[in-house]
Amino acid sequence: MTIIFSSFLTFAAAALAEIAGCFAFWAWLKLGKSALWLVPGVASLVLFAYLLTLSPSDYAGRAYAAYGGIYIIASLLWLWLAEGHTPDRWDLVGGATALVAVAVILFAPRTA
Numbered sequence: 001m002t003i004i005f006s007s008f009l010t011f012a013a014a015a016l017a018e019i020a021g022c023f024a025f026w027a028w029l030k031l032g033k034s035a036l037w038l039v040p041g042v043a044s045l046v047l048f049a050y051l052l053t054l055s056p057s058d059y060a061g062r063a064y065a066a067y068g069g070i071y072i073i074a075s076l077l078w079l080w081l082a083e084g085h086t087p088d089r090w091d092l093v094g095g096a097t098a099l100v101a102v103a104v105i106l107f108a109p110r111t112a
Contacts, residue, residue, distance in 0.1 A: 007066075011066070015070050017048035018044070018048040018071065019074055019078050020044045021044035021045035024037045024040060025037075069102035072098040076091050076095050
């Protein structure tokens with residue numbers, strides 16, 4: 001159970017770092033914010049890349065695939081908490097489906 005919690009926290013932190021970094025670019029290009037927003041944005045994206053290396057997967061592609069599901073959930077939370085738009089039931093169904101996919105990818109029994 002500890003590896004599941006640890007994996008979730010790592011992916012959640014990576015998602016927050018990626019979304020924050022990408023939002024800095026969004027704010028600069030789409031919302032007319034200062035180019036100085038790019039400094040923490042780039043730092044956040046570097047942190048994101050580092051955090052993905054902490055995944056319990058032995059393969060980068062598998063880690064990225066599993067992370068994708070967590071990213072979906074984090075994006076829906078961003079939509080709700082940062083942008084003030086409540087996810088609808090289809091967003092929630094999609095998010096739940098993504099979490100099931102994450103569990104299958106990361107924790108399915110594998111043979112060598």
